[in-house]
Amino acid sequence: MxxxxxxxxxxxxxxxxxxxxxxxxxxxxxxxxxxxAPECEHCGCLIIGHGVESGGRYFCCEHCERAVRQSAVSDEPVLET
Ligand SMILES: [Zn+2]
Ligand SMILES: [Zn+2]
Structure with a gap:
């Protein structure tokens, strides 16, 4: 109870x-x-699996981690295929 x-x-x-x-x-x-559960910094979903931790930031998957890292490096939009 x-x-x-x-x-x-x-x-x-x-x-x-x-x-x-x-x-x-x-x-x-x-x-x-x-x-x-932490929230993914890229898509905002709850991370209830293993997730990806990178530099003290949390992401739900490697795709989100890459997308944030790439957008920090250049101002070019990340192209989704
Ligand atoms: Zn409850
Ligand atoms: Zn995500």
Whole structure:
């Protein structure tokens, strides 16, 4: 029995997640993902898989990481094929 730290739902099957030295209580994985998972700096989606970390920034995939790196190097738009 606990209360979800993200949505406030009082639920009997909550679970705890430790992240960054803090313990959070959630009622479902979706709430845990929204509260803890980093967002991709390129497309903004939640990173609930392994993701890509590059220079302290988080991306959902290598494609997003490359796109941001390339746009930082040149002002040319990244062409999608
Ligand atoms: Zn919740
Ligand atoms: Zn992305």
């Amino acid at each position: 606990g209360i979800c730290d993200f949505c406030g739902n009082n639920y009997e099957k909550t679970f705890e997640v430790r992240s960054g030295g803090k313990t959070f209580t959630f009622d479902c994985l979706e709430c845990a993902a929204h509260a803890i």
